[in-house]
Amino acid sequence: MKIPLQYIALNLWTRRLTTALTAGGLALVVFVFATVLMLDEGLKKTLVTTGEYDNVVLIRRAADTEVQSSVERDQAAITASHAAIALGTNGEPQVSKETVVLIVLNKRGSDKPSNVIIRGISPLGAMLRPQVKLTSGRMFRPGSSEIIAGSGIAKQFVGAGIGETLRFGQREWTVVGQFDAANSGFDSEIWGDADQLMQAFRRQAYSSVIVRLNNSQRFDAFKQEIESDPRLTLEAKREQIFYADQSKALSTFISILGITLSVIFSLGAMIGAMITMYASVANRVAEIGTLRSLGFRRSSILVAFLAESLLLSLVGGVVGLLLASLMQTVSFSTTNFQSFSELAFGFELNATIIVKSLAFSLVMGLLGGFLPALKAARMKIVDSLRAA
Amino acid sequence: MFALRLILKNALRHRLRTSLTILGLVIATLSFGLLQTVISAFYAGAEASSATRLVTRNAISLVFPLPLSYSPKIRGIEGVTGIAHANWFGGIYQEPKNFFPQFAISGVEYLKLYPEFVLNDKEQAAFAHDRKGCIVGRKLANQYGFKLGDVIPLKGTIFPGQWEFVVRGIYDGKQANTDTSQFFFHWDYLNETIKKTAPSRANQVGVYIVQIGNPDNAAAISRTLDEQFRNSLAETLTETEQAFQLGFISMSEAIIVAIRVVSFVVIVIIMAVMANTMAMSARERLSEYATLKALGFPPRFLVLLIFGESLLIALIGSLLGIALLFPSAAAFSAKLGTFFPVFDIAPQTLLLQLACAAVVGLVAAIVPAVRSARINIVDGLRSIG
Numbered sequence: 001m002k003i004p005l006q007y008i009a010l011n012l013w014t015r016r017l018t019t020a021l022t023a024g025g026l027a028l029v030v031f032v033f034a035t036v037l038m039l040d041e042g043l044k045k046t047l048v049t050t051g052e053y054d055n056v057v058l059i060r061r062a063a064d065t066e067v068q069s070s071v072e073r074d075q076a077a078i079t080a081s082h083a084a085i086a087l088g089t090n091g092e093p094q095v096s097k098e099t100v101v102l103i104v105l106n107k108r109g110s111d112k113p114s115n116v117i118i119r120g121i122s123p124l125g126a127m128l129r130p131q132v133k134l135t136s137g138r139m140f141r142p143g144s145s146e147i148i149a150g151s152g153i154a155k156q157f158v159g160a161g162i163g164e165t166l167r168f169g170q171r172e173w174t175v176v177g178q179f180d181a182a183n184s185g186f187d188s189e190i191w192g193d194a195d196q197l198m199q200a201f202r203r204q205a206y207s208s209v210i211v212r213l214n215n216s217q218r219f220d221a222f223k224q225e226i227e228s229d230p231r232l233t234l235e236a237k238r239e240q241i242f243y244a245d246q247s248k249a250l251s252t253f254i255s256i257l258g259i260t261l262s263v264i265f266s267l268g269a270m271i272g273a274m275i276t277m278y279a280s281v282a283n284r285v286a287e288i289g290t291l292r293s294l295g296f297r298r299s300s301i302l303v304a305f306l307a308e309s310l311l312l313s314l315v316g317g318v319v320g321l322l323l324a325s326l327m328q329t330v331s332f333s334t335t336n337f338q339s340f341s342e343l344a345f346g347f348e349l350n351a352t353i354i355v356k357s358l359a360f361s362l363v364m365g366l367l368g369g370f371l372p373a374l375k376a377a378r379m380k381i382v383d384s385l386r387a388a
Numbered sequence: 389m390f391a392l393r394l395i396l397k398n399a400l401r402h403r404l405r406t407s408l409t410i411l412g413l414v415i416a417t418l419s420f421g422l423l424q425t426v427i428s429a430f431y432a433g434a435e436a437s438s439a440t441r442l443v444t445r446n447a448i449s450l451v452f453p454l455p456l457s458y459s460p461k462i463r464g465i466e467g468v469t470g471i472a473h474a475n476w477f478g479g480i481y482q483e484p485k486n487f488f489p490q491f492a493i494s495g496v497e498y499l500k501l502y503p504e505f506v507l508n509d510k511e512q513a514a515f516a517h518d519r520k521g522c523i524v525g526r527k528l529a530n531q532y533g534f535k536l537g538d539v540i541p542l543k544g545t546i547f548p549g550q551w552e553f554v555v556r557g558i559y560d561g562k563q564a565n566t567d568t569s570q571f572f573f574h575w576d577y578l579n580e581t582i583k584k585t586a587p588s589r590a591n592q593v594g595v596y597i598v599q600i601g602n603p604d605n606a607a608a609i610s611r612t613l614d615e616q617f618r619n620s621l622a623e624t625l626t627e628t629e630q631a632f633q634l635g636f637i638s639m640s641e642a643i644i645v646a647i648r649v650v651s652f653v654v655i656v657i658i659m660a661v662m663a664n665t666m667a668m669s670a671r672e673r674l675s676e677y678a679t680l681k682a683l684g685f686p687p688r689f690l691v692l693l694i695f696g697e698s699l700l701i702a703l704i705g706s707l708l709g710i711a712l713l714f715p716s717a718a719a720f721s722a723k724l725g726t727f728f729p730v731f732d733i734a735p736q737t738l739l740l741q742l743a744c745a746a747v748v749g750l751v752a753a754i755v756p757a758v759r760s761a762r763i764n765i766v767d768g769l770r771s772i773g
Binding site: 017018021022024029032061062068101104113114115168169170202204233253257265268271272274275276278279283334340342 | 447545548635650
């Protein structure tokens with residue numbers, strides 16, 4: 001025979017203040033847990049959508065990032081003439097020889113400096129990234145000191161809005177356009193003409209070469225040919241994997257920190273649930289005796305108290321998730337240790353995170369409620385009836 | 389005295405509940421303390437910096453080098469008493485996760501600018517005489533078991549190739565907050581190798597460390613220095629060592645802010661738990677409180693009882709948490725190795741822990757205290773908890 005759920009829910013309702021405080025503690029823990037998962041998910045999504053699966057990034061061997069890499073002009077030319085590269089409508093190979101450097105810009109408002117990626121692209125560079133769309137202004141003119149800024153940069157940094165100018169490499173650079181890159185890593189970059197930027201920075205070599213393959217399946221063969229060519233000292237990676245690799249350190253840092261915190265905090269919340277449930281048992285000794293003498297089994301009592309605790313934690317979990325879902329409107333921006341540059345990303349909520357967070361809150365309820373429920377179930381009928 | 393005994397008796401009435409609450413407080417103060425220590429570890433580099441050292445780098449960003457030829461020009465500026473240079477090497481020791489900072493430094497003159505790095509004369513001479521020699525900090529040496537004479541292989545990422553260095557010295561820190569997780573080797577060795585493999589990148593320096601006689605002149609000297617190279621191919625940006633270090637910290641600011649917020653969230657969580665405990669205790673004792681009132685005790689006596697009990701529990705929990713902070717910080721620091729070069733508990737952290745516990749104790753007692761002070765004697769006596 002089961003004790004009805006309504007009876008259990010009413011028990012929680014009777015002690016509203018206690019229920020609210022306990023559920024509030026649980027909600028905060030679930031909130032921390034969920035936001036960390038969301039942040040990690042947002043970071044991964046940002047860096048994975050940065051890369052196009054069909055594109056290949058070529059950088060110098062042993063360099064981890066484009067900033068560390070250098071690709072000599074002759075090597076870039078050899079790569080660009082490879083037969084596996086897709087051709088455009090006019091028969092030109094779909095290649096962008098790029099130069100990537102960091103410049104220090106100050107944040108609007110706080111004036112705090114941060115490293116920003118500035119990418120010089122070839123005329124085809126924008127076409128190789130179909131997710132990048134100009135939202136206002138126009139494209140920079142090749143051969144001029146004009147640049148365009150990603151949406152994450154334009155908002156955050158002094159001098160990066162349309163019409164403003166930035167000074168570096170003995171020149172004034174005018175921002176003529178703003179682009180949106182669908183929340184990918186390019187949103188945190190500034191783009192300009194590769195040749196102009198190389199001249200300004202007195203660089204002889206490119207940083208990377210981006211190519212599109214005519215047949216994506218041929219990637220392994222292409223990689224093998226490039227890496228075994230004695231004239232080249234390059235390494236080929238799919239663009240998607242290249243960017244995903246760059247998020248590893250930051251992603252590990254966020255998840256380790258977050259999970260450690262959640263576990264420690266959950267101990268606190270579990271103790272809260274345990275105190276509440278013990279009190280709930282202690283206050284209802286006579287009631288438990290009555291239920292038992294009416295014929296409810298020990299197991300029904302155990303289940304009823306566990307259900308009460310689970311219900312309590314579910315309320316906390318749902319409230320915590322609701323709070324966390326508000327975080328989706330907030331954007332988070334920090335330095336990615338690996339590329340040593342500013343990266344903006346959001347909090348990303350998905351079904352897996354919802355399930356994980358609710359499961360996490362239920363586990364807290366189960367662990368917190370088990371001992372008190374056991375105590376309730378083990379009471380002797382006579383003793384408990386006498387206690388009243 | 390009577391009130392104190394009553395408070396103690398009340399606190400001990402529900403042993404299980406009180407000990408669970410104390411346990412929760414211990415966890416909360418402990419994690420709050422650890423998080424505060426993590427935050428201060430981020431700032432350790434800036435705190436250990438000297439007011440008489442300036443750092444000059446390329447104005448565009450740290451990725452761009454400065455020519456070696458700037459050295460005599462900077463030395464000639466009035467007020468400059470010493471100069472050294474260094475390059476960030478960024479090599480990989482066995483695996484990318486074994487990260488530690490590596491600098492190619494301009495030999496002994498660099499070490500002279502850093503009196504906080506304590507190295508005995510014999511080891512310093514051995515380093516000076518060995519072109520491929522290197523010196524490592526004590527913490528780094530302990531983590532990877534480096535000993536004098538060991539060969540350390542590094543895979544270059546910025547400077548390609550496989551590099552090998554021989555440990556010629558292990559330095560200690562003069563103060564507790566000195567960073568002893570660094571790795572230094574000869575800039576000359578780096579430069580000679582680069583001359584052969586990538587001549588266009590030779591004779592270039594990452595940063596200049598400029599020593600000045602009087603810290604009050606830091607701003608003026610920085611201005612003169614940067615003025616000298618204005619409109620050149622490599623414009624400079626000079627700032628005090630502290631500002632330079634703070635620049636690094638501000639890059640991870642979002643993460644630091646998040647940790648700071650979260651460290652207070654744990655206090656709020658425990659506040660909810662503690663408030664719950666106090667609310668439950670007060671509700672169960674309503675009839676007792678009414679009896680006390682009927683005996684003639686004024687409402688403020690009840691308020692005193694409830695606040696006293698709440699503060700007592702909070703205090704015990706936080707003291708235990710503080711006591712546990714020391715061993716756990718030591719374990720945490722050992723586990724993280726060189727990730728945080730300095731991981732020390734600041735005295736302010738302990739005060740903050742106590743203050744937070746006091747706030748938790750006070751806030752938790754407000755609602756129950758107000759309720760019981762207001763209770764009507766007849767209603768209270770009738771209440772059955």
